Amino acid sequence: MSEAVSRGSAEVRESTGNYAAMLLVLLAATFLVRFDFFVVNVAALSLGTDLGAGATALELIVGGYAFAYAAGMITGGRLGDLHGHRRLFVLGVIAFTVTSLLCGITATAEQLVLARLAQGLAAALMVPQVLAVITSDFPPHARGRAFAGYGIASGLGSIAGQVLGGALVQADVAGLGWRLIFLVNVPIGVVTAIVAARVLPDRRDAPRTGLDPLGTLGLSGALALLLVPLGLGQPAGWPAWTWVCLALAVPVGVATVRWEQVLGRRGRSPLLDLRLFRLPSFRLGLVAGVAFNAYFGSLMFTLSLLLQAGLHLGPFAAGLVFSPMGVCFSLTALCGGRLFARFGLDSLVWGSLVTAAGLALLAAGLHVSGAGVGVAWVLFCLALVGLGNGVVLPSLMGASLTHVRPESAGVASGVLATSQQFAVSGGVAVIGALYFGVVGHDIGGAAHAAAMRWALWVDVVLVLAVIGAVLALKRNRPTPLSGVDGSPA
Structure with missing residues (x-):
């Protein structure tokens, strides 16, 4: 009897150790992917100096990574289902490592744009396997903490990209810059x-499920036809090709949706399960996630430009400015799950209000003081933003998936994650174009302060859209037994 108990205890310890090792590896990859999106922000001025990267190239270096990542994510998840999650995860990590090396040895801005696109595709192979392994290989009692760890690793990777990235650039080890x-x-x-x-x-x-190459091409093409001209149009003076692309985005998008409907009727596996959009909780959660990620991606990009080009901080000092946001995010993210369990969707509303208040106060400070705004004020406002983000971000996807059938959870998670990454890319492209448009050819601090003020007010509107979607979600929540199409399960 005692031997059996001892053997069982040993097995539990071994199992717990295995899950801890698995989670550590999965979260390391999650951290790296988020880190590498935001780390480029603090290197923006250095890239402009060393590679001659202008506004357009900088937007592509930042947003192109997110775009390629989003475009390949659902396909990457399906490849994992077909060929094994471990195999695709390891291949993704290797590809990410190789493309990171290519990014580090590029000689021109054009080469770096291409290397960043490849790096985003590598991330799309790697990250879907993280969620798949947690879902399929972790026991139910361990999944909650694993998903919470995933959300925290994503958030901390975003902040660390600014802080540690600035330190690395400033250190200039071996002249690598x-x-x-x-x-x-x-x-x-x-x-x-x-x-x-x-x-x-x-x-x-x-x-x-199988692959849907036409759906992938159509969705990526429609979004590229929309985002590329929005990002590149203003610096190029809105030439004819930008308007042609914008006009083509609509028919390409409509054709893609029709193709997805045809695949669904044939019993095939469309890239987008359009039945999901009949469920109000999923539809409104998607809107909230898109608005939140568009604001967050653009804020990290434009604020880095303000701190370095407008307030003349070095990369390390600019990165440190984001530290209070990271600390406050960590504090509220650790208890965000408990807040959501106790207060439900109200916690997301209040968290978003705190975030909006921080953004509005920073915009007001720039309106009053311009480039003379104190760093202490920026730190205070970003701390508020971090407190709010920590409540919203870890719970947003879970709230969107609450009433999705379990057998559709994987597809629904992929659609949400993909839309959010496209939103990051779109936020950088559109609000980045607004920022550079206000700055124009004026390199003075006042111009950057004015541009940041406009960008912040757009961000406030996006956060208010998050609040609106969450409030609508409260009014339209179906019963817990509803199916993916809103009918009783």
Whole structure:
């Protein structure tokens, strides 16, 4: 009897250790992907100086990564279902490591844009396997903490990209400058791939879905036709091709939706399960997630430009300005789940209000003081933003999936994550274009302060849209037994 108890205790300890090792590897990859999106922000001026990267190139270097990541995410998840999550995760980590090396050794801005697109596609192979492994291989009692860890790793990766990225650029180790922000991924990626091959389970389910290359091409094409001219049009003076692309985005998008409907009627596996959009909680949650991520991506990009070009802070000092946001985000994210469990959707409303207040106060400070706004005021406002974000971000996706059938949760998660990444890219492109349009050819601090003020008010509107979507979600919540199409399960 005692031997059986001892054996059982040993198995529990071994199992717990395995799950801890698995989670550590998965969260390391999640952190890296988010880190590499935001780390470029603090290197923006260095890239402009060393590679001659102008406004258009900077938007593509930042937003192109997010666009490629979003475009390949659903396909990456389906490849994991077909060929095994461990295999695709390891391949994704290796590809991410190689493309990070390519980013670090590029000689021109054009090469860096291409390398960043490839890096985003590598991330699209890697990250969907994180959620899949947590869902399929972690026991129910461990999934809650694992998903919470996923949300926290994503948020901290975003902030660390600003803080640690600034430190790396400022350190200028061996004269590498901005290149170090990419090269540091190489040893981390090698270790992560080796450990992942050892600790992740080699399991695959019988494939229930296939690939939808036409759907992937159509969706990515429609969004590219929309986002590229919005990002590049203003610096280029809105030439004819930008208007042609914008006009083509609508028919390409409509044709893609029709194709998805045809696949659904044939019993095939469309890229987008359009039945999900009949469920109010999913539809409104998607709107809230898109608005939130568009604001957050644009804020990190434009504020980095203000701090360095407008307030003349170095990369490290500019990165440190984001530290209070990171600390406050961590504090509220750790208890965000409990707040949501106790107060429900009201916690998301109040968190969004705190975020909006921080943004509005920063805009007001810039209106009053311009480029003379004190760094202490910026720190205070960003701390408020971090407090609000920590309440909203970890719970937003869970609230959107509350009434989705379990068998549709994987597809629904992929659609939400993809839309949110496209939103980050769109926020950088559209609000970044607004920022550069206000600055124009004026390199003075006053011009950057004015541009940031406009960008902040747009961000406030986006956060208010989050609040509106959450309030609508409260009014339209179906019963817990509703199915994916809103009918009784």
